[in-house]
Amino acid sequence: MSKFSRNKFMMETQREENVDQIIEGLLKGDRMMLSRAITLIESQAGRHKKQAEEILQRIMTRSGNSIRIGISGVPGAGKSTLIESLGLHLCKQGYQVAVLAVDPSSAVHGGSILGDKTRMEQLSKHPNAFIRPSPSGGRLGGVHLRTRETIFICEAAGYNVILVETVGVGQSEVMVRDMVDFFMLLVLTGAGDELQGMKKGIMEFADAVIINKADGPNAEAAKKTQREYQQILQFLQPAANDWVRPALTCSALYGEGIEQIWKTVLEFEKTTKESGLFYNNRNIQAKAWLYTNIREKLETDFFSHEKIKNLIPDIEKKVLEEKMTVTKASKILFNAFYGK
Amino acid sequence: MSKFSRNKFMMETQREENVDQIIEGLLKGDRMMLSRAITLIESQAGRHKKQAEEILQRIMTRSGNSIRIGISGVPGAGKSTLIESLGLHLCKQGYQVAVLAVDPSSAVHGGSILGDKTRMEQLSKHPNAFIRPSPSGGRLGGVHLRTRETIFICEAAGYNVILVETVGVGQSEVMVRDMVDFFMLLVLTGAGDELQGMKKGIMEFADAVIINKADGPNAEAAKKTQREYQQILQFLQPAANDWVRPALTCSALYGEGIEQIWKTVLEFEKTTKESGLFYNNRNIQAKAWLYTNIREKLETDFFSHEKIKNLIPDIEKKVLEEKMTVTKASKILFNAFYGK
Numbered sequence: 280m281s282k283f284s285r286n287k288f289m290m291e292t293q294r295e296e297n298v299d300q301i302i303e304g305l306l307k308g309d310r311m312m313l314s315r316a317i318t319l320i321e322s323q324a325g326r327h328k329k330q331a332e333e334i335l336q337r338i339m340t341r342s343g344n345s346i347r348i349g350i351s352g353v354p355g356a357g358k359s360t361l362i363e364s365l366g367l368h369l370c371k372q373g374y375q376v377a378v379l380a381v382d383p384s385s386a387v388h389g390g391s392i393l394g395d396k397t398r399m400e401q402l403s404k405h406p407n408a409f410i411r412p413s414p415s416g417g418r419l420g421g422v423h424l425r426t427r428e429t430i431f432i433c434e435a436a437g438y439n440v441i442l443v444e445t446v447g448v449g450q451s452e453v454m455v456r457d458m459v460d461f462f463m464l465l466v467l468t469g470a471g472d473e474l475q476g477m478k479k480g481i482m483e484f485a486d487a488v489i490i491n492k493a494d495g496p497n498a499e500a501a502k503k504t505q506r507e508y509q510q511i512l513q514f515l516q517p518a519a520n521d522w523v524r525p526a527l528t529c530s531a532l533y534g535e536g537i538e539q540i541w542k543t544v545l546e547f548e549k550t551t552k553e554s555g556l557f558y559n560n561r562n563i564q565a566k567a568w569l570y571t572n573i574r575e576k577l578e579t580d581f582f583s584h585e586k587i588k589n590l591i592p593d594i595e596k597k598v599l600e601e602k603m604t605v606t607k608a609s610k611i612l613f614n615a616f617y618g619k
Numbered sequence: 620m621s622k623f624s625r626n627k628f629m630m631e632t633q634r635e636e637n638v639d640q641i642i643e644g645l646l647k648g649d650r651m652m653l654s655r656a657i658t659l660i661e662s663q664a665g666r667h668k669k670q671a672e673e674i675l676q677r678i679m680t681r682s683g684n685s686i687r688i689g690i691s692g693v694p695g696a697g698k699s700t701l702i703e704s705l706g707l708h709l710c711k712q713g714y715q716v717a718v719l720a721v722d723p724s725s726a727v728h729g730g731s732i733l734g735d736k737t738r739m740e741q742l743s744k745h746p747n748a749f750i751r752p753s754p755s756g757g758r759l760g761g762v763h764l765r766t767r768e769t770i771f772i773c774e775a776a777g778y779n780v781i782l783v784e785t786v787g788v789g790q791s792e793v794m795v796r797d798m799v800d801f802f803m804l805l806v807l808t809g810a811g812d813e814l815q816g817m818k819k820g821i822m823e824f825a826d827a828v829i830i831n832k833a834d835g836p837n838a839e840a841a842k843k844t845q846r847e848y849q850q851i852l853q854f855l856q857p858a859a860n861d862w863v864r865p866a867l868t869c870s871a872l873y874g875e876g877i878e879q880i881w882k883t884v885l886e887f888e889k890t891t892k893e894s895g896l897f898y899n900n901r902n903i904q905a906k907a908w909l910y911t912n913i914r915e916k917l918e919t920d921f922f923s924h925e926k927i928k929n930l931i932p933d934i935e936k937k938v939l940e941e942k943m944t945v946t947k948a949s950k951i952l953f954n955a956f957y958g959k
Contacts, residue, residue, distance in 0.1 A: 332944065332946050336947065339941050339944060340941060340942075342941070428944075566935065568938075569935065569938050569945050569948055573949055576949060576953060580953075599902055599906065603676075604672065604675045604676050606912075607672065607676065609909070609916060612913065613916060
């Protein structure tokens with residue numbers, strides 16, 4: 280065997296061993312292997328993509344056995360405190376809790392990468408918990424796709440409660456909604472925060488609104504806010520839904536109301552599993568995932584095409600100045616794309 | 620000249636004459652030619668498409684000089700009565716009023732095609748008005764694109780108020796919003812209708828809510844509904860907007876409140892033209908139009924591809940049953956699409 284082919288052989292073997300090791304490890308719940316698998320999934324390198332794909336393909340039948348919960352809210356609403364509090368509550372009951380974050384652009388609001396572990400100090404030390412810091416940067420769509428795959432990997436590793444945190448910038452909530460079973464919106468008392476939820480249209484798909492920091496002198500105001508949200512949620516109630524969305528108060532810091540939040544999640548799971556909505560939603564999500572993936576690739580292929588990149592600034596200008604119709608602009612671009 | 624080439628010559632000449640005639644006619648405000656131009660635009664025949672494209676390209680610099688108003692509301696809210704009332708009010712003041720309809724699927728709610736002219740009996744007889752019945756059937760996206768082009772044609776024909784009516788099925792409102800300057804939502808008193816506006820998320824982009832049928836024994840209830848909407852609109856107020864969206868009452872049937880609606884539109888036009896929002900919106904719309912067009916064509920090309928049509932049922936099934944990852948599914952489909 281030549282030196283070259285021996286090296287190639289060793290590399291191939293090593294690759295195979297790695298994937299096998301990772302899969303074996305993560306199915307046993309080995310966090311190191313779980314972390315490695317997620318790193319491969321998040322990697323942009325072609326070789327890693329292949330390995331990630333192989334892992335995913337092989338663990339797929341082992342995933343799905345969890346309740347996936349999305350948690351959203353404006354910065355300062357107390358998302359990490361709630362996750363710490365709820366996560367510990369669940370870990371103590373024997374649940375395996377994985378915490379993931381969809382952070383559309385970490386550069387915008389620094390801190391979350393620095394501090395995921397320190398933010399959730401107690402939870403991060405609990406043997407039943409696995410906290411994955413936010414992926415750094417990257418396109419929103421990409422992060423979204425990777426987070427969905429990360430959920431599958433965590434489930435295969437035995438985690439049966441997945442908490443997906445997202446920082447409220449609108450688009451990311453829509454993406455998280457499309458990968459979770461239950462979506463909660465964390466708010467504070469005071470009109471400013473209420474407006475935020477409403478404006479972004481997040482309220483429309485929240486399965487529950489949680490008014491946090493309902494403690495001390497704030498308790499009274501929180502009750503009032505709760506009533507306001509109950510009214511708004513009534514307005515927004517979807518027709519084809521057997522779930523009446525509640526507004527709850529809690530104090531994540533003092534652990535008050537956490538039990539009630541979890542009861543609400545279980546009630547939701549029970550109701551929607553009985554009605555079939557739970558499974559139906561997961562099917563819709565899987566389908567949407569496929570088509571989103573296709574659309575994104577189509578657009579990426581098109582707009583990153585050399586000829587299109589060269590043509591588009593001038594064509595866009597002409598369309599805006601009403602010197603060219605959209606039909607003509609489109610024709611020129613597609614002729615270039617298909618190499619006509 | 621052979622018989623063949625003479626025929627060909629005559630056909631070519633006729634085609635040229637037609638387009639020239641149509642353009643000349645419609646720029647003079649000839650309704651017959653305007654109707655013919657719109658028919659060409661709505662036609663799916665390849666030859667018509669070419670003519671339509673030529674007309675559009677040549678009249679483009681003459682379009683844009685109007686206020687484009689979208690009117691939405693549940694069936695029965697009184698949209699046609701309002702359009703008749705508002706349209707006549709404007710025609711009498713010397714405005715040229717064109718009425719278009721975006722009817723996503725005429726089959727679903729019969730009647731609008733039958734009755735556009737009879738629904739607006741007086742307006743349809745006024746020399747300053749042009750009413751174009753709803754396009755019959757067709758894909759939602761297609762209708763949307765044609766309606767936008769129809770607006771341009773009407774503007775080139777001298778119409779300076781364009782009323783675009785849409786029947787509330789959610790998606791069509793979003794499309795109409797993307798082609799008008801001012802969007803009004805017509806509602807009735809009573810919780811049922813209020814809910815409808817909220818549920819579909821239409822409230823979020825309404826520039827005004829009009830509570831219709833505020834007459835007789837209904838007048839009191841309408842005032843109450845008005846106050847409720849004012850409150851909701853306050854909740855939904857967008858941050859980056861200098862326009863405070865009002866809730867108005869009117870009786871389209873008795874012509875009450877129509878003057879106030881028009882004053883509101885003019886006030887909106889003045890405010891947003893001064894702030895630049897008006898022109899900015901039109902630019903955003905033109906850009907969105909281009910990119911929507913590109914995306915639609917990309918998806919149509921992909922999903923109508925023979926190989927994709929054959930592959931997708933099985934692949935979708937495998938993804939739903941979690942037997943295949945989305946990445947792998949996507950790879951198989953794209954290899955087929957690009958002929959690899």
